[in-house]
Amino acid sequence: MPEISRSGIKRRSLLATTAATTAVAALAGPLSSTASAATFGYTDDGSNYVVDTGASLVFKVSKTNGDLTSLVYNGTEYQGYGGKNSHIESGLGTSTVGILQSGTTILITVVYGTLRHYYAARSGENRVYMWTQITDDSVASSRYILRVKAGLFLNDEPDSYTYAPTTVEASDVFAKADGQTRSKHYSRLRVKDYSAIGWTTGSVGLYMVRSNHEKAAGGPFYRSLLRHQSADGGGLYEILHYAQNQTEDRRYGLQGPYAIELTAGGAPGALPDTSWADSLPLSNYVGASGRGRVAGVGITGRDTAYTYTVGLANSAAQYWTTARASDGYFSLTGALPGTYTLTVYKEELAVLTQSVTVTAGGTTTLNTLAVPASNDPSNATAIWRINDWTGTPAGFKNADLMTYAHPSDVRAASWTGNVVIGSGTETSGFPCYLWKDVNSGITVYFKLTAAQLATAHTLRIGVTTAYANGRPQIVVNDTYTSAVPSPPTQPSTRSLTNGSYRGNNYTFTYSVPASAWQTDAGTYNTLKIYVASGSGTTSYLSAGTSIDAIDLLA
Structure with missing residues (x-):
């Protein structure tokens, strides 16, 4: 196996080291000559390892706690706000930090308890590659936050609250003076929808390029906070485990690579080939x-x-x-x-x-x-159907807006209003979310033929998530009231108000007897859908649920 430095320490011996501090101490030695100015290499300024990529990027990593303390691109400092650095989690305590250079690669290793975090640089690239190994719950969440100085990438996007000083919900949802809402949660994007997130001035771009989320949780459709802008500065995130609206258990292991990337203004794609990392002493790395x-x-x-x-x-x-x-x-x-x-x-x-x-x-x-x-509910023959079955509320009223706004946003159409089957606006007029304290009891009007009135029918309501155990209970023609169904397993945190409808898809079925229908085929039947639950608080934080589709089977 190839040597990784001129010290004679080989990769095999480094990988065989089991004690974290011993391994990092080996990395911290004089493994290569330091670089002169404007060439690829590193120096030690006493407090930080200073890495020059040999391109346009110079960054510093604290020798005390592994913070990224500086990120200079073309002479401009981008890192830091509010006296805070960039780091894994919320910042680590005193850590063991080591560095090695092997040819065109520099690797910095940070060890803090059972957590290991790695920074890597490649000659001629304006990227900081990273890996994070988390093996237990001593770390609350898995995230890296890049803190960016204020004023460099001003914007007024959904995840920016620089100009939104009024708090709407908790301490992380805000409203502008014009009634539009802002929150760091409002990214619009599912994990599968992006490879990098960041900002550009047109001539400079700063991005977090995500990993493949191999060790993350939530699946391809998970939504999580990705960035924010505030008066203090901006934040870019790589979040590999986030408890908010989470449907899966946490995964452990080496997560990455992901990267901070600076560009001439354009958005980067996915990371290039990283097979060069196969020769690095990364814990639990699999090439x-x-x-x-x-x-x-x-x-x-x-x-x-x-x-x-x-x-x-x-x-x-x-x-x-x-x-x-x-x-x-x-x-x-x-x-x-x-x-x-x-x-x-x-x-x-x-x-x-x-x-x-x-x-x-x-x-x-x-x-x-x-x-x-039979696995696709859209194939079942229905007398009528509101929306198609896709596992999402797409097509319903306000559905698109809710991925980047609070339900109270001025742009939202009224959450109330009944619908009539055959009107042509059944789906667009039906709200994507139902809450106990907002629009419970919404009514669907429909007619049945004489033959249909003579038999019982199954009504189905598909949901994509729920808050505070909200689930639908139905009343037909004020003569038939269904039992309150048991709540399915859903995330216990906020969802409907912070940009995510994604939970566990579930279908409620109700057997409506023939006696519940009107006797006249020319008379409208009424279906009222209520939200049942004793949990939740008030308004948009009362018990609620997101709707996928509603149909009455033949």
């Missing part, structure tokens, strides 16, 4: 040769009007990819060995699951996957 691939010939039974996502997940890792629109072909590469649940999603609704095993260095080829018709 390409230790990973495998899953490839699917295609997927039948799809509704081609929608996007299909294929995901792999187990307790150790998660991956996803978009199936090809023409035939459903997919390929998931770079997966850790193990047995996974493979899930096919129609938009965000799971329509097929099966087990699949990944082997190191191998490809698991799957024959065409067939989605059974």
